[in-house]
């Protein structure tokens with residue numbers, strides 16, 4: 227088969243043909259021409275039309291390499307007249323509008339960008355960063371369109387901070403299938419409003435359980451839009467708040483200690499937060515020595531350990547009185563961080579107790595969240611939030627590639 231025919235078949239040309247393939251300065255150039263009389267497509271709506279106006283200047287598109295040689299398509303598009311759109315430049319079948327690479331090359335770039343960083347991908351295909359961004363963006367858009375909708379039952383809502391500072395993304399997961407469903411900028415009321423607008427009332431109906439942090443915007447949006455769903459506060463987030471309380475007490479204790487005792491207290495942050503069964507013998511000895519000395523931190527430590535036992539309860543009939551008792555203890559502990567934590571738990575007690583029966587948490591998403599963090603560490607060029615979101619869709623999910 228001649229190279230011309232091979233390229234024509236590869237591009238599935240119907241109204242065009244490859245006139246000739248030439249070697250020009252280290253690259254192969256395929257000259258493409260219109261087969262007179264064949265209908266062309268309107269660049270606006272894609273409708274076929276036979277009314278040709280004029281020829282535009284020749285343009286070039288990069289295509290997949292052939293035997294290590296760069297292949298370039300060269301063609302002078304025609305202006306056509308469309309019944310609906312008026313005068314438009316034709317839609318060429320090998321590339322999307324305004325693109326300087328062919329669809330086939332775009333797909334190959336997107337495929338590689340799933341595994342390599344975008345910068346490495348750009349180097350590999352000798353294209354610039356923007357071309358990679360455009361290729362991935364169009365692959366993601368297509369993937370999201372082609373994705374099959376599966377009814378949602380258990381929803382997990384989580385936030386990731388993006389770059390440094392207080393900027394967040396909200397990620398919504400299908401907990402049942404461990405699948406990312408939606409990504410939005412921020413984590414406020416507006417973000418949640420956008421999510422429910424996207425979800426639509428029809429799709430919201432099947433949701434029975436939502437797992438998230440005790441975050442006001444999430445809670446109020448869920449109550450408003452999913453009145454049928456049971457809210458479960460994510461265990462990991464609750465423990466995070468608990469650990470923060472312990473740490474605050476540790477720091478207060480530290481500040482009040484006389485100088486010689488400060489020395490023994492140094493670098494004990496993880497000692498107080500670690501699960502006791504994970505402590506090594508040396509750490510255990512150090513902990514009990516410290517316990518003999520410092521009253522408030524000891525109270526905090528036991529409070530933390532006692533709270534952690536709550537997660538083991540399986541019957542609400544037992545879990546509720548246990549939690550109530552713990553809350554009373556914490557409220558009277560004379561430890562400000564703990565009275566604050568206890569009040570937070572009291573305000574959200576239904577969603578805390580829901581754990582006992584539903585046993586739902588966002589823990590299964592940890593692997594997913596790690597992937598998202600890896601993407602954010604490749605921070606180069608992700609200063610724009612929508613590029614970052616595109617990167618998460620592309621690298622952390624299994625969106626179908628064309």
Ligand SMILES: [Zn+2]
Pocket residue numbers: 268269270271272273308309310311312314
């Ligand atoms: Zn048209």
